[in-house]
Amino acid sequence: xxxxxxxxxxxxxxxxxxxxxxxxxxxxxxxxxxxxxxxxxxxxxxxxxxxxxxxxxxxxxxxxxxxxxxxxxxxxxxxxxxxxxxxxxxxxxxxxxxxxxxxxxxxxxxxxxxxxxxxxxxxxxxxxxxxxxxxxxxxxxxxxxxxxxxxxxxxxxxxxxxxxxxxxxxxxxxxxxxxxxxxxxxxxxxxxxxxxxxxxxxxxxxxxxxxxxxxxxxxxxxxxxxxxxxxxxxxxxxxxxxxxxxxxxxxxxxxxxxxxxxxxxxxxxxxxxxxxxxxxxxxxxxxxxxxxxxxxxxxxxxxxxxxxxxxxxxxxxxxxxxxxxxxxxxxxxxxxxxxxxxxxxxxxxxxxxxxxxxxxxxxxxxxxxxxxxxxxxxxxxxxxxxxxxxxxxxxxxxxxxxxxxxxxxxxxxxxxxxxxxxxxxxxxxxxxxxxxxxxxxxxxxxxxxxxxxxxxxxxxxxxxx
Amino acid sequence: xxxxxxxxxxxxxxxxxxxxxxxxxxxxxxxxxxxxxxxxxxxxxxxxxxxxxxxxxxxxxxxxxxxxxxxxxxxxxxxxxxxxxxxxxxxxxxxxxxxxxxxxxxxxxxxxxxxxxxxxxxxxxxxxxxxxxxxxxxxxxxxxxxxxxxxxxxxxxxxxxxxxxxxxxxxxxxxxxxxxxxxxxxxxxxxxxxxxxxxxxxxxxxxxxxxxxxxxxxxxxxxxxxxxxxxxxxxxxxxxxxxxxxxxxxxxxxxxxxxxxxxxxxxxxxxxxxxxxxxxxxxxxxxxxxxxxxxxxxxxxxxxxxxxxxxxxxxxxxxxxxxxxxxxxxxxxxxxxxxxxxxxxxxxxxxxxxxxxxxxxxxxxxxxxxxxxxxxxxxxxxxxxxxxxxxxxxxxxxxxxxxxxxxxxxxxxxxxxxxxxxxxxxxxxxxxxxxxxxxxxxxxxxxxxxxxxxxxxxxxxxxxx
Numbered sequence: 001x002x003x004x005x006x007x008x009x010x011x012x013x014x015x016x017x018x019x020x021x022x023x024x025x026x027x028x029x030x031x032x033x034x035x036x037x038x039x040x041x042x043x044x045x046x047x048x049x050x051x052x053x054x055x056x057x058x059x060x061x062x063x064x065x066x067x068x069x070x071x072x073x074x075x076x077x078x079x080x081x082x083x084x085x086x087x088x089x090x091x092x093x094x095x096x097x098x099x100x101x102x103x104x105x106x107x108x109x110x111x112x113x114x115x116x117x118x119x120x121x122x123x124x125x126x127x128x129x130x131x132x133x134x135x136x137x138x139x140x141x142x143x144x145x146x147x148x149x150x151x152x153x154x155x156x157x158x159x160x161x162x163x164x165x166x167x168x169x170x171x172x173x174x175x176x177x178x179x180x181x182x183x184x185x186x187x188x189x190x191x192x193x194x195x196x197x198x199x200x201x202x203x204x205x206x207x208x209x210x211x212x213x214x215x216x217x218x219x220x221x222x223x224x225x226x227x228x229x230x231x232x233x234x235x236x237x238x239x240x241x242x243x244x245x246x247x248x249x250x251x252x253x254x255x256x257x258x259x260x261x262x263x264x265x266x267x268x269x270x271x272x273x274x275x276x277x278x279x280x281x282x283x284x285x286x287x288x289x290x291x292x293x294x295x296x297x298x299x300x301x302x303x304x305x306x307x308x309x310x311x312x313x314x315x316x317x318x319x320x321x322x323x324x325x326x327x328x329x330x331x332x333x334x335x336x337x338x339x340x341x342x343x344x345x346x347x348x349x350x351x352x353x354x355x356x357x358x359x360x361x362x363x364x365x366x367x368x369x370x371x372x373x374x375x376x377x378x379x380x381x382x383x384x385x386x387x388x389x390x391x392x393x394x395x396x397x398x399x400x401x402x403x404x405x406x407x408x409x410x411x412x413x414x415x416x417x418x419x420x421x422x423x424x425x426x427x428x429x430x431x432x433x434x435x436x437x438x439x440x441x442x443x444x445x446x447x448x449x450x451x452x453x454x455x456x457x458x459x460x461x462x463x464x465x
Numbered sequence: 466x467x468x469x470x471x472x473x474x475x476x477x478x479x480x481x482x483x484x485x486x487x488x489x490x491x492x493x494x495x496x497x498x499x500x501x502x503x504x505x506x507x508x509x510x511x512x513x514x515x516x517x518x519x520x521x522x523x524x525x526x527x528x529x530x531x532x533x534x535x536x537x538x539x540x541x542x543x544x545x546x547x548x549x550x551x552x553x554x555x556x557x558x559x560x561x562x563x564x565x566x567x568x569x570x571x572x573x574x575x576x577x578x579x580x581x582x583x584x585x586x587x588x589x590x591x592x593x594x595x596x597x598x599x600x601x602x603x604x605x606x607x608x609x610x611x612x613x614x615x616x617x618x619x620x621x622x623x624x625x626x627x628x629x630x631x632x633x634x635x636x637x638x639x640x641x642x643x644x645x646x647x648x649x650x651x652x653x654x655x656x657x658x659x660x661x662x663x664x665x666x667x668x669x670x671x672x673x674x675x676x677x678x679x680x681x682x683x684x685x686x687x688x689x690x691x692x693x694x695x696x697x698x699x700x701x702x703x704x705x706x707x708x709x710x711x712x713x714x715x716x717x718x719x720x721x722x723x724x725x726x727x728x729x730x731x732x733x734x735x736x737x738x739x740x741x742x743x744x745x746x747x748x749x750x751x752x753x754x755x756x757x758x759x760x761x762x763x764x765x766x767x768x769x770x771x772x773x774x775x776x777x778x779x780x781x782x783x784x785x786x787x788x789x790x791x792x793x794x795x796x797x798x799x800x801x802x803x804x805x806x807x808x809x810x811x812x813x814x815x816x817x818x819x820x821x822x823x824x825x826x827x828x829x830x831x832x833x834x835x836x837x838x839x840x841x842x843x844x845x846x847x848x849x850x851x852x853x854x855x856x857x858x859x860x861x862x863x864x865x866x867x868x869x870x871x872x873x874x875x876x877x878x879x880x881x882x883x884x885x886x887x888x889x890x891x892x893x894x895x896x897x898x899x900x901x902x903x904x905x906x907x908x909x910x911x912x913x914x915x916x917x918x919x920x921x922x923x924x925x926x927x928x929x930x
Contacts, residue, residue: 022924047900048839055843056534059527069521070548076538083535095839289930311899319924332930336896374513374560378520409874412903413881416895420885430881431801434776435512438877459487459784465754465797 002123002130005029007325010116010124010269011139013040014311015302017103018318019137019325026326031133033126035115038104039096041141041303042311049092049164050184054343056084057191061345065380079193081169088164118270121296125270135297135325139318140269142262142303150235150258156242157235157256160185169194170254174244176233178205180342182259187224187344189257196225197253199246201232206348207340209355212367213401216385217348220403264304274298281306289332291321299325310340339415346384347407352399352418353389364392366424366448368440370404375435381405386444388414388424395423395452406437413441424448428461467588467595470494472790475581475589475734476604479505479776480767482568483783484602484790491791496598498591500580503569504561506606506768507776514557514629515649519808521549522656526810530845544658546634553629583735586761590735600762600790604783605734607727607768615700615723621707622700622721625650634659635719639709641698643670645807647724652689652809654722661690662718664711666697671813672805674820677832678866681850682813685868729769739763746771754797756786764790775805804880811849812872817864817883818854829857831889831913833905835869840900846870851909853879853889860888860917871902878906889913893926 006027009016012034023030042048056079066074104111114127124131144159155162160181171194175186178200190196198205198221205227208214218227231247235256243252266282276284276294283306284293291299301317303309308317316336324330342348366388376382384404390397400414417427424445432442449460471492474481477499488495507513521544531539569576579592589596609624620627625646636659640651643665655661663670663686670692673679683692696712700721708717731747741749741759748771749758756764766782768774773782781801789795807813831853841847849869855862865879882892889910897907914925 025923042899048843051840051843051900056536059531059534060536062524062527066524066542069524069552070545070550071521071525071542072545073538073542076541077531078537080535080537085535087534091843094842098837312896315899316926319926323924323927333927334930336894339896339898341898341901372563375516377559378513378516378556406874408898408901409871409877409903412874412896412898412901413877416878416892417881419895420887422885427881429801430884431777431804431877433804433806433873433877434507434780435516436806436873436877438874458490459788461781461784462788462798465799 002132003031004132005031006133007135007137008033008116008124008131008133009137009139009322010034011141011302011304012038012104012111013139013141013302014042014314015141015304015318015321016137016139017099018315019139019301019322020103022319022322023326031110031112031131032104032107033112033114033116033124034104035113039099043095043099044092045160045164047311048095049088050160050181050188051343052088052091053164053188053192054184054345056087057188058345061191068380081192082167084192085164085166085169092164115268117268118273121274121298135299137321137325138269138293138298138300138304139302139321140265140304142264142306142309144258145260145263146258150256153235153237153242153256156254157258159258163257171195172251172253173197173255173257174199174233174242174251174253175257175259176200176244177258177260178227178229179207179259179261180340182257183221183342183344183348185257185259187221190225197244197251198225198227199233199244200229203230205229206342206344208348208350208401210387210401213348213385213387213403216383216403220346220383221344262303262309264306266304287332288335290324290330291317292324292330308338312336312339337415337419339411341408341411343408346381346403346405347411349402349407349411350399351402351411351414352397354399355401358389358398362392363398364390364448364451366390366444366446366451368443368447370440373437373440373443375437376405376440378435379405386410386440388441388444388448390424390448390452392452394454395425395449397422397424397427404437404440410437410441413438424452425456425460429463467597468496469597470496471598472600472602473498473581473589473596473598474602474604474787475499476606476767476769477503477569477576478604478606478767479507479779480606480769480783480786481602481604483780484604484766484787485568487784487787488791496575496577496596497569497572498577498579498581498589499569500578504564508560508564509557510625510629512776513560514553515625515646515653516808517553517556518629518653518657519649519810521552522653523810526656533845546657547632549657550629550631550634557629580733582733583738586739586763600764602786602790603734603758603763603765603769604767604786605730605769607729607771607774609723610725610728611723615721618700618702618707618721621719622723624723628722636660637716637718638662638720638722639664639698639707639716639718640722640724641665641709642723642725643692643694644672644724644726645805647722648686648807648809648813650722650724652686655690662709662716663690663692664698664709665694668695670694671807671809673813673815673866675852675866678813678850678852678868681848681868685811685848686809727768727774729771731769752797753800755789755795756782757789757795773803777801777804802880802884804876806873806876808873811846811868811870812876814867814872814876815864816867816876816879817862819864820866823854823863827857828863829855829913829916831855831909831911831916833908833912835905838902838905838908840902841870841905843900844870851875851905853906853909853913855889855913855917857917859919860890860914862887862889862892869902869905875902875906878903889917890921890925894928
């Protein structure tokens with residue numbers, strides 16, 4: 001006999017769990033279905049272990065600046081990679097346990113540890129059983145892409161799914177794909193002592209579209225590891241190691257980290273039974289504000305959408321999908337301002353409207369290089385650039401690209417300001433503490449201010465009572 | 466023959482230089498008068514050298530966490546104090562040069578390197594000459610307080626005026642006065658290897674009024690150095706060293722850092738000739754929004770006001786005083802939201818309305834302890850607390866007290882939000898990246914949200930299109 005529920009959620013990752021929290025407020029009739037490894041991508045193999053690796057790399061790398069500060073003995077520091085990897089896993093386990101204890105651990109028969117397959121827009125097949133659901137939420141996440149023929153190299157070509165399971169670090173490594181993950185892990189591994197070569201078939205890194213930010217990022221990160229851009233990589237065996245070739249450059253390495261993006265987990269999900277068109281990735285069209293798939297009683301949220309694969313966006317989408325799955329009519333919500341942070345050192349952050357979507361005729365750009373910024377100089381991290389975009393007619397902030405120490409924090413300030421529709425002049429009235437990295441942003445705003453057509457009364461920093 | 470100018474500015478520090486930048490836009494007829502050492506307090510003996518010392522202390526202290534990360538050899542690191550102090554002075558000189566090159570270096574006879582004394586509200590005596598000015602700006606700054614009888618101990622009792630000139634660090638030190646400066650320098654010196662005892666006659670540190678934040682700050686900082694609170698200190702000679710006694714506690718030290726606040730520089734300034742009442746510090750009353758002294762053609766700005774002795778406030782005040790000094794009628798400006806940051810580790814920050822000014826009947830408090838915060842755990846800095854205050858009727862943010870890693874950045878987010886009159890619900894709609902310290906603030910906001918009477922429709926994190 002088929003089971004009947006109000007809502008079925010496929011996927012117990014971030015989006016699925018956020019959806020669940022909304023669904024639970026409205027009904028006790030639901031199931032959460034996940035046949036994969038539990039714990040979110042973020043906690044298991046994503047944001048969290050990668051941040052631990054970055055932290056270890058950063059702390060170890062810092063010894064390079066000790067001498068000028070009078071700290072002696074830095075050259076004798078060494079990294080015990082086995083212990084560092086153990087430390088990463090220890091913390092990773094803490095984070096995964098926290099996710100599980102707050103979710104599936106406490107669930108009874110509402111949690112089904114199996115794979116689901118659509119039979120129709122309101123019916124799933126799970127482990128040979130049928131589940132009828134008034135609404136279904138797809139939150140199946142994504143999986144790292146790896147070219148099929150690279151599978152032949154077995155555990156010498158790995159993704160982040162395997163990286164944090166290593167017991168030892170290889171001596172040499174190629175990181176193929178220099179988006180956020182490749183760049184973060186490439187730098188962290190390099191700082192932990194691995195000889196890393198970074199390769200991407202695109203001619204830019206970290207998804208940076210702004211050419212000046214791109215140039216700065218390449219200059220800074222290129223000093224820590226060679227970055228080969230603009231040519232796809234091929235891999236071949238060579239004396240038990242791997243030869244990686246891109247264009248006319250070539251290197252022999254012990255391992256390859258393939259960080260070439262992630263593909264939506266739709267295989268075997270039976271989306272073809274939804275009766276709507278699927279794109280070449282196998283995904284149906286959906287409304288980004290309601291997360292509804294067509295006009296079906298089906299919602300989609302999180303990394304599986306192939307868009308904005310970032311935890312807080314997955315959470316937002318899960319919340320919207322979960323909320324709408326228990327409404328009579330789906331409600332459209334305003335997306336948050338785009339905010340993407342790459343935790344390299346310096347941070348690379350992109351906020352608001354993408355560079356490629358800016359209208360050159362109506363956009364003003366404020367820029368500052370961090371060189372003379374007092375606080376950055378004190379930290380020994382004064383290489384970087386801040387670029388802020390505004391509508392040049394009225395000064396309304398549109399976006400920013402940052403390659404900067406503490407860029408993650410400046411990015412929050414900017415995202416919040418843009419989401420409120422503030423202008424460059426509004427920001428100039430805010431307090432900027434001294435000496436802070438925020439003062440770098442202030443300098444960029446001064447540069448930007450000069451390029452706005454419609455100026456308020458001077459002094460713009462002061463607000464009449 | 467007396468010299469006649471539109472505006473005379475007394476003091477070439479931060480407030481004076483900001484004032485000058487406004488005055489110059491309106492007139493070429495001005496003088497800047499300063500008989501003291503040039504370069505701002507901030508660059509010479511304040512924010513900047515102290516931040517370098519904090520950075521050195523922080524980097525050296527970090528070795529305590531190396532082992533758990535797999536970084537070996539941390540126990541063999543040593544601090545060469547002579548070189549560290551040299552490094553502090555090197556950077557300090559860079560900052561001072563930058564201030565000078567942008568200001569007095571380029572001035573001709575408009576700059577007068579002498580002391581000024583009021584003869585009347587529009588007349589100064591400078592080096593035996595008379596200067597008539599239509600408007601006069603007082604921006605003479607402040608000087609560290611040191612009890613008169615402690616002068617007898619000569620260079621064994623120092624202030625921040627002398628601290629950064631030391632060639633060697635003493636083995637033991639008492640830091641008397643645990644406001645921002647004492648606490649920052651006490652921790653930095655302790656981390657640099659000095660055996661520090663912190664003493665304050667008050668029963669709280671860092672000017673923290675919020676009792677929970679206070680408790681947390683004491684717990685954390687008290688682990689790095691003993692903190693004796695609630696009793697004033699006395700000093701006596703003992704075998705060529707100094708015995709410092711506070712209540713029934715006593716310690717013998719090599720040097721004392723007196724960090725007991727700063728007094729306005731009004732001595733010899735002839736303020737009694739303004740013809741207005743002076744308070745016990747020798748200061749006239751002034752309007753905090755126009756910076757005008759009574760209804761005189763005299764303005765006052767910066768640390769000399771005895772209020773908000775923080776660089777960005779001095780800059781704001783200088784700008785207002787300078788602007789108003791060239792207007793027919795002074796204009797009142799809205800003060801920025803109070804923002805005070807102590808750069809100890811963890812940062813201690815106070816934003817917005819002071820705890821003592823909150824109305825307990827109408828205030829809701831959101832709180833989070835940083836213990837479980839993922840990113841803080843990764844950094845090994847998960848001790849701390851975030852307390853956010855809002856009007857409990859409508860959720861409008863009022864203020865916050867933070868004892869938290871990256872507190873300086875959270876404090877900017879909060880100050881900017883408060884200045885815009887945002888509510889806790891507005892903030893919950895903003896993006897919070899993962900994993901970030903900003904998520905700690907998010908948790909505090911969730912706690913706060915539950916205590917607000919007037920709730921918007923759920924889910925509060927989503928904003929209708």
